[in-house]
Amino acid sequence: MTGFDLIVAGAGPAGIAAACRAAETGAKVLVLDNNPAAGGQIWRNDIPALWAQRLSNVEVRGGCSVIDDSILAHGVPIVLATGARELFLPFPGWTLPGVTGVGGLQALVKSGFEVRGKRVVLAGTGPLLLAVASLLRKRGASVTCIAEQAPRSALLRFATGLWRYPLKIAQGIELGGSLLGVPYFTDCWVEEAYGRDRVERVRLSGFEQDCDLLAIGYGLVPNTELATLLGCTLQDGFVTVDAMQKTWREGVWAAGELTGIGGVERSLVEGEIAGLAAIGELTEARKLFSRRAAWHRFASHLTGAFALRPELRALPRPDTIVCRCEDIRYNDLTRWTSAREAKLQTRCGMGLCQGRICGAANHFLFGWQDTSVRPPASAAPVSDLMES
Ligand SMILES: Cc1cc2nc3c(=O)[nH]c(=O)nc-3n(C[C@H](O)[C@H](O)[C@H](O)COP(=O)(O)OP(=O)(O)OC[C@H]3O[C@@H](n4cnc5c(N)ncnc54)[C@H](O)[C@@H]3O)c2cc1C
Incomplete structure (x- = not known):
């Protein structure tokens, strides 16, 4: 780790943006990610060409987990960009084979899992349901229905507030077009999944539906284990940062879904600020504050619309x-x-x-908050454990 000016933990959009911006000023940057390849959840195996090109000046080590606070021993500034994972809520039948997370199913499909001809129900909340439904359809699955738990009124408010984000409107129109004919129910959630050896049928609010796969997603929760081990402060489950994305732990910055859930654009701009700030380029970092404020507003808009119902x-x-x-x-x-x-x-x-x-x-x-975290911060191969 010595010889680097900056270490970034996590090679999703936030980590990539942090690394690229820092490297473009001449800094020597190392990015570590526990996945074999960079890209994080959204760009898994498929980083947009522009970012892939900018990343060529950065050393990226895949299959490398940052598991404890020994990373601080090198005295090099660190940007944490460890992202988020899916929130699963238990219901009768949720442990049956064939019931997965929506993001989990997306990852499986992107790695070659065959869904052609399979009947899939997607349920939970948020735009991720639509993104995954669209991917499944493109891969030949029959998306039987999408069940969104949020009330129709909240979704209408969300849609009318989108005029401030033309990029999101364009994305929404494209997604909507790819899902024409797929039933989309609001105020609707899975009550039970049935099946003998695997899921065969689900009961949703007021009706039942046969299926081969049930994909569930109730939003995302931040991966704060490493930040907690490093001594960063958390508020409402997210890492607390100042305007420069600096955490309360000296020498540690944080960016992306770790500090709040809000989509790829929010992660990117926070990553850029964190990367610049961590190597002392504060004036450049300040130039990005207004872009970040806009994507923070979008994040609040999103979180309000898709709040989980009691x-x-x-x-x-x-x-x-x-x-x-x-x-x-x-x-x-x-x-x-x-x-x-x-x-x-x-x-x-x-x-x-x-x-x-x-x-x-x-x-x-x-309402329980489990704050006790022990190393390793994420699943790691024995070789990583022996090195730490
Ligand atoms: C399962 C899933 C699927 C998603 N699919 C979509 C989608 O299709 N479309 C969309 O718009 N948004 C999607 N999102 C949301 C999207 O990921 C975010 O909007 C945003 O891109 C997050 O970027 P990030 O860099 O903050 O985090 P992430 O993209 O989550 O990247 C974090 C990275 O850090 C790594 N990491 C975590 N802990 C450690 C550690 N201790 N050591 C080393 N590496 C570590 C992770 O493996 C990951 O590669 C998805 C989210 C999830 C959880």
């Missing part, structure tokens, strides 16, 4: 599994008052994923 808290039955690593059921959790207590008494969140799935679900269901 009815979703009533979906699990007493025997519904909540922590799928340790097989902990809803009924096992209701008597405890905190994530820590539930963990100590039931092992909830102590399995393979270390609460990365049930932790966010329990926050929504019970």
